[in-house]
Amino acid sequence: MSTFTDAAGPRGVRTRRPTPADVAAAAARGDVRAWVEAVAALTEPDAVVWCDGSASERARLLDAMVGAGTLVPLDPGRRPGSYLARSDPDDVARVESRTFVCPSRRADAGPTNNWRDPAEMRTELGEAFAGSMRGRTLYVVPFSMGPVGSRLSRVGVQVTDSPYVVVSMAMMTRVGTAVLDRVAAGEPFVPAVHSVGAPLVAGEDDVPWPCNATKYIVHFPESREIWSYGSGYGGNALLGKKCFALRIASVIGRDEGWLAEHMLLLRLTSPQGRRYHVAAAFPSACGKTNLAMLHPTLRGWRVETLGDDIAWLQPGPDGALRAINPEAGLFGVAPGTGPTTNPAAVEMLARDVIFANVALTDEGDVWWEGLTPEPPAHLVDWTGADWTPADGAAGRPAAHPNSRFTVSATRCPTLAADWDDPEGVAVDAIVLGGRRATTVPLVLQAESWEHGVLMGATVASERTAAAEGQVGELRRDPFAMLPFCGYDMADHWAHWLRVGAALDPARRPLVFQVNWFRTGADGRFLWPGFGENARVLAWVADQVDRARLVRTDVGAVPSPIGLLPAPGALDTAGLAMDERALAELLAFDPGAWLRETERTEEFFGQFGDRVPGSLRAQVSRMRAALAASAGSGGHGGQ
Ligand code: GTP
Ligand code: SPV
Ligand code: MN
Secondary structure: OEEEEOOHHHHHHOOOOOOHHHHHHHHHOOOHHHHHHHHHHHHOOOEEEEOOOOHHHHHHHHHHHHHHOOEEEOOOOOOOOOEEEOOOOOOOOEOHHHEEEOOOOHHHHOOOOEOOOHHHHHHHHHHHHOOOOOOOEEEEEEEEEOOOOOOOOEEEEEEEOOHHHHHHHHHHOEEOHHHHHHHHOOOOEEEEEEEOOOOOOOOOOOOOOOOOOOOEEEEEOOOOEEEEEOOOOHHHHOOHHHHHHHHHHHHHHHHHOOEEEOEEEEEEEOOOOOEEEEEEEOOOOOOHHHHHOOOOOOOOOEEEEEEOOOEEEEEOOOOOEEEEOOOOEEEEEOOOOOOOOOHHHHHHOOOOOEEEOOEEEOOOOEEOOOOOOOOOOOEEOOOOOEEOHHHHHOOOOOOOOOOEEEEEHHHOOOEOOOOOOOOOEEOOEEEEEOOOOOOOOOEEEOOOHHHHHHHHHOOEEEOOOOEOOOOOOEEEOHHHOOOOOOOOHHHHHHHHHHHHHOOOOOOOOEEEEEOOOOEOOOOOEOOOOHHHHHHHHHHHHHHHHHHHOOOOOOOEEEEOOEEEEOOOOOOOOOOOOOHHHHHHHHOOOHHHHHHHHHHHHHHHHOOHHHOOHHHHHHHHHHHHHHHHHHHOOOOOOO
16 A cells, blocks of 8 residues: 555646546546546545555554444454444445436437436536545555456456445455556556545544435446445445446446356356356345355255356357356345355354444344344344344344445355356356246246346346335346346347357356245245255256256256246255145246236337347247137146
8 A cells, every 4th residue: 555646736736627527538548647646636635545455454444444433343252353334324225226327328328227418427426526535535446357367357446535445345356456567558447436425624523434415326338437426335335346347347248249247156066076157147135145155955966156246257269158256255145144044154254254234242243133043132233223122023123134244255165266267167057036926936947048038138026125215116127137237228138149149059058047035825935945945956957967968858848938847857855845835836827927928028118129029029929828828727837
């Protein structure tokens, strides 16, 4: 970490404050130093510090944050090297309503993104960022998404006035000066400007979690720029994650022939030692981290973690779809994480973790709903107030529903030894899913790549606490990318079709849809989930084998909505479930699916003629098949 310049220098020389356009011009020249100076002249920090991601830098920043009250150190005996951050109660999740995608033409953002004219947005940003870092330090954080130097990786530089963001970025990405060397050698970088938007007036005390009621999370996909203002939390502020690795990278991938997706990445090994790589897309807080760290209940099967939130997938020279996890850490949902649901995560969180918005125990440890069956008798809740189980009974959770942990991937006990292989892994199966109380069966296989793209395009899910909005409301979330695609969603489907066409048909991944969240008449989940999800993965692996090897046994039966497990093909031995519940999980209702296809056509309507013709044709075909099936009165499935 080094202080090489004071913003007062350039400020004194300049005749006018640079605009965001001036800042962008410096970045476009590939001149990191000039870009940083321009940002500093715009935001007027007290000092500029270049970060290197070192342990000493981390220690210094952590100490300073403890001093400032931003972090509460946890008991070193119970939770070594770990801290709790309590954010401002108005800064607890992604703000989709303030997330903007600003290509020059509105149509290129598509109907599901908030678009603003880029010139107008730059004017607004110029006003917001003017002097926004006064009284603070501007940190320069050079980072790589993916192993440094891999042909699948891309680099960025984030400037931020939040030490919390610096420490988090060093866990979530590969921060280091090697990135600056690559930029100096001509590699393009994604410039990411972040300010919490809380300038300090001289002599005034800081607050533990500075932020601003007005927020901007802005992307300029054409110049690959990110500007984030007003929030210090998660994907709003750790700009390598959703802003770069999904919104900007999806656009880079569109232009270069690859995919940046909201997907976990895992390796499944069968009792026979056969290996399968699975990439799975579920919306926020719908089970990616849990599946990525799965502890299989099926004997002899093993899951290794490669990534838990984002995958970059690229057709390889071998005709396979090769994938890497561009991140280096996990920013995972705390509530619901416990010894029975995710034992590996509990082990992962034993040390060196930064928790945000969980509860604090009287012993200086952390707690959240689901960590233990019974809550402790007394806690300090995520807002800093006293809490007892009576508060929980009254509907006031001790941990915020979107409370999270930040931890380095190397702390993950199920991490694959070769998780940072620069060549990535060849994906055998793509799994898509969401939270659906009704309609969608436990598992379904696509008949073709095109059908798989239709499945992805029509994913719907009940909203979670990961973003602002009404929890539980059903919304379309194509490929779990609704809040994360940096261009028109229908173009994204067309791009998926193109990428599939570029693959060797013999190596192209099979596509599946899953739903762990179907409920019975009593409103309870029909499927036990978690470790038992291995049964579904084992069927997926079996189907991959049937497609790739010469195997004649029947694993699936066709239906109007796709391939369902053949009777007996899904291993349910030892599952404490009655036959009726199992049948209900795998059944489909032609009437409900007919309504689903009508809603799909309605949904497609907003994208006009950008929807690929082959997807529309498939919906029509499915409709006809469903009408015939409904007419014959037959219920599908087992
Ligand atoms: P983001 O980090 O927001 O992208 O979320 P994620 O998809 O990684 O979600 P995560 O794995 O953290 O799961 C979020 C919530 O879903 C937790 O409260 C889990 O307990 C719950 N969950 C995960 N898997 C299952 C499952 O198989 N069944 C049920 N019923 N709940 C699950
Ligand atoms: C999500 O909301 O999908 C997350 C958390 O993974 S955040 O990084 O805050 O977007
Ligand atoms: Mn996510």
